[in-house]
Amino acid sequence: MCDAALLDLVHTCPACARSALRDEPAGNARIFLLCGKRPPPDRSSFSGARAHVLAGGSTAECLYQFKQRVDANELSSVRVTTTPRGRLTLMQYQELLFTALYSFRYHLVGGGAAACPDCACSATSDSPVPAVGEEVEALVRQLPPLKGNILVLQSPLIPGCFGHGFSTRCGGVSSGSPSLCSLNLASSRKRRDPDVLVAENWRRLALHAGFSSLPLHLPKVAHGAAVWVLGREQPDSYDAVVTDQRGVVLTAPGADCMTLLFADPRSKVIAAAHAGWRGTLGGVATATLDAMVSEFGCEAAEVMVAVGPSVGPCCFTLQPAEALQFLRIHPDCVPDPESPAPHVDLRLANRVLLERGGVRPAHIHDHMVAPQQQQQQQLLLTSCSSCDSAHFFSHNRDGAHFGTQVGFLWIREGGGS
Template structure:
């Protein structure tokens, strides 16, 4: 069932622009007659040719809208200078209402273009259907019809132009929720390594649970890859790394490790490198982003350690990769545990809790309850120390620094961090990143 209708009047021929009131009236009339639900939300995209004309254009549309009482408060006319700006504005309004099933009514010549915009600005959460907006023989009216033409692939140069338009628009947007903030460890020497852990501020993601510096896009969330890419560009600019040589782990909640420069596995939760200027990163939204640095051999690593990865030993697997690939001495490797869900908040079913109890009984609180509290950080520290990492070379602020410099509980600090545990399925993601300076 269609939840929203988008009418694309952005590129009407010049001879129709002057009659936009009548055109809109006839189009809305058709929607009212044909709609599968009594009153879908309707969004109209119009070109904003000159700022001075905007108010008069808006006023000229009002008579066309007054006749449609069922669409009152459900109809929104969006003027913008570019298709990217108009469509992104409409996306925000769809997301405010949690709408996902959208019918786009548009001129046939715009259909292949619109498909590219939609593919870039939306994710698989949304479902689209298209209908043709055809000019009637009298050239004064528009008609809605079933699509007549097959999809065509746009020439590469046209796609590149659309991508550039989208990127320029996103770069122009203001940062949300304050300045971009990076947390840094004093354990990792900053004359050799560039590193940090992100917080949720300073990006452009606007959906509340993803706002604002979300750094991961998936088919199950409403933040598209282009927005995440813009957030990453802003982070790279603030931190001083090149976003074009940035590599994030491909999370599998297991213990595979990618060696930069060798064949990349399909999925992996650890990554290591000794290449200068290459930034590697691990995400976390309760799971621990763990950073590794060897200032002697000048090598580094990053790991994503959730409860499954912790039990499977992903942190020591990352250490072992640095030892075997780069000749690191385990006693030289520094390890920093980033923001992650603390034992104050995190629970697991009793069966899983048993596995943590075997690592160290102190990793589990209220062991006899159906869902005991779990300390995945402690389990990580115990496993690292048993693998030869020196205790003084592990930074876990929940133990070593009561001022909480880095290892905050993500669930306890909604203003600073994302949390899957706290926010549910449409959660945002922060990262830990590290690189070797040139």
């Protein structure tokens, strides 16, 4: 966190800026001059300060450059020097390109052509303020992909009558921090990735995977075992969704937590579930399977389950009081129960629960699938998300500012078996 007075974004004329910044400590202020397509002023006019010119493109482009500089230095507190009308304009960009993690303090100068005819945005504060949404959207659409191209992993268990996949972290535009780079698919007020970048990541994923024209349903995760049957009244929170509707994409988020995709090729019923350690103990996998059977007449033995990338027992530990609860599922779920921080095998726990629910062992694609039966992509699908930082986000590895990948599944229109 940087003191707000030491990081200044200047959106006004040099004369007003020098006046506004005259009390800054010499050589200490970091000043960013937002010029856009206007000719930049002479840096030397800001004597004693490090002045960086943001010029040559649209305001959105320049502010995005500024955001990248702020993020690269893990800063979040900014003082903005501008006119009253400039504040109204810049606050629109702030809303779209930044999150609540950032603090903006506006210092106003000028106020109109009569006060300072050389100021940028010298119009009065009641003049029309331009809409910036289209400009920002155009900016994010032309951003280059990071970490290579989009890579979607698939399971050979899911037949072609369904569209499905598991996203990786490759090919998106998120750059707010290393832990969010690049195809982050969840936004938060507490992280550096604004909604506009997450939406662009979703757009690119949907185009790549082939579901860009379809409605999307993402669980309102509660880390429990509640299941929403699509078409019924939607709960306030739930970790799984089930449907027999065609052309509707079900998704489940994960960043170490398991994403489970269920598909019954006979009944043409699908489900997606989010299974963290709490949801696993609560039986979300079994609850999802039960909903398919009770609501749509599926037979558990016909259901295929693909398990997305998740944290392995190599990396995942819990406190003993939490970890030892997994012993009631299977003793092998906790390989070191005497440890002060026992390791937990979430994938084994969910496999055991699914098999008890009637799913055939060969109908579950997880880390227990024999390696010689897998392609390289399928090996990635069953790897530990915490170990593989090149392909996956991980809360266990990255802490509170982690990114999110998803599993997604839909019934193709007119799809055969």
